[in-house]
Amino acid sequence: DTGVSQDPRHKITKRGQNVTFRCDPISEHNRLYWYRQTLGQGPEFLTYFQNEAQLEKSRLLSDRFSAERPKGSFSTLEIQRTEQGDSAMYLCASSLGDRRSYEQYFGPGTRLTVT
Amino acid sequence: ILNVEQSPQSLHVQEGDSTNFTCSFPSSNFYALHWYRWETAKSPEALFVMTLNGDEKKKGRISATLNTKEGYSYLYIKGSQPEDSATYLCAFSGRRALTFGSGTRLQVQP
Numbered sequence: 001d002t003g004v005s006q007d008p009r010h011k012i013t014k015r016g017q018n019v020t021f022r023c024d025p026i027s028e029h030n031r032l033y034w035y036r037q038t039l040g041q042g043p044e045f046l047t048y049f050q051n052e053a054q055l056e057k058s059r060l061l062s063d064r065f066s067a068e069r070p071k072g073s074f075s076t077l078e079i080q081r082t083e084q085g086d087s088a089m090y091l092c093a094s095s096l097g098d099r100r101s102y103e104q105y106f107g108p109g110t111r112l113t114v115t
Numbered sequence: 116i117l118n119v120e121q122s123p124q125s126l127h128v129q130e131g132d133s134t135n136f137t138c139s140f141p142s143s144n145f146y147a148l149h150w151y152r153w154e155t156a157k158s159p160e161a162l163f164v165m166t167l168n169g170d171e172k173k174k175g176r177i178s179a180t181l182n183t184k185e186g187y188s189y190l191y192i193k194g195s196q197p198e199d200s201a202t203y204l205c206a207f208s209g210r211r212a213l214t215f216g217s218g219t220r221l222q223v224q225p
Contacts, residue, residue, distance in 0.1 A: 003158065033212050042119070042204055042215030043159075056212070091159070103149070104213060106159040 002026060004107035006092050012113045013082055020078045021110045025094030032075050033104060034067055036060065037089040049075060082114045117141055119207045121216035128195050129224050135191045136219040138205030142186035147208040150179055150190055153218070154201040162190075162203075195223040 005024045013019050025032045030051050035043035046065070047057045051072035061067075064082075069075040079086055089111050093104040120139045128134050140148065147166045153159040163172040168183040176193045192199055202220045206213035 035213075035215075040217060042121075042206070042217045043213075045212040045214070048212050103161045103164055105161065106151075108156070108158045 004092055004094055004105050006090075006107040006110050008110055009108060010111050010113075012115065015082055015084060015114055017082055018078065018080045019082060019112065020076055021090055021092075021112075023075045023077070023092030023107060025074070025092070026096075026105055027073075029094035029096050029105070030072070031095045031097070031102075031104075032069055033093040033095070034075070034077050035091040035093065037091060037109070038087075043089075043091050046077075079112075082112075084114050087112055087114045117207060117209060117214040119205060119214050119216040121203075121205055121219050123219060124217070125220040125222070127222045127224065130196060132195050132223075133191065133193045134195055134221065135189050136203055136221075138188045138190070138216055140186050140188070140205070140207040140214075140216075141209070142183060144209045145183050145186075145207070148181055148183075148188050149206040149208060149213060150188070151204040151206065152201045153204055159204065192221075195221070197223045197225050199223050 007022045033048040034046040037043040046061050047067050049069040064080045067077045089109045091109045093106045095102045095104045122137050150162040151159040163179045165181040170181040179190045181188045200223045202218040204218045206215045
């Protein structure tokens with residue numbers, strides 16, 4: 001399967017701990033997006049990369065959050081000093097090119113629970 | 116702040132029923148409207164991407180229409196089957212990345 005993969009699928013952590021998630025996009029896709037989804041809501045945009053450059057960050061992305069895509073392939077999303085409000089599904093998506101109409105292909109998500 | 120609204124929030128239908136959902140979105144700075152199906156424990160699956168006013172797309176029993184001037188899209192499912200049970204998300208593509216509605220959760224009873 002050459003779709004978008006995310007690791008881990010589930011993460012339970014204690015408040016105050018740091019967590020890191022990984023996303024592997026479809027190999028030829030140069031755009032990579034991170035979204036967060038909480039119960040009863042649709043996914044909300046966090047940040048996106050064009051190759052290795054982080055081009056936009058949402059106001060939702062506090063300074064405890066950092067994302068990287070060092071070689072323009074896989075990406076990591078780190079949350080430092082986790083809080084209970086960080087509990088959510090974190091989704092990664094990738095797309096080809098920069099046209100607005102291009103489909104974004106999603107991974108299965110990482111579900112984070114902060115206790 | 117972009118507002119993408121979906122209705123209804125949830126829907127329970129019997130197998131064989133036809134159903135439809137609504138997505139409303141800002142009519143300015145429009146680039147594209149996406150529909151996704153999201154089954155539990157799976158990745159959201161792209162159904163349609165529509166860009167032109169009046170667009171109609173069809174995939175099997177599922178079809179969608181787009182009105183960019185008034186800012187709405189309809190998704191239709193003909194003859195619902197239990198495997199259609201999922202959350203259906205619409206997403207507006209404007210200046211930034213996708214802005215999603217909160218989804219319509221469909222449950223089809225056999």
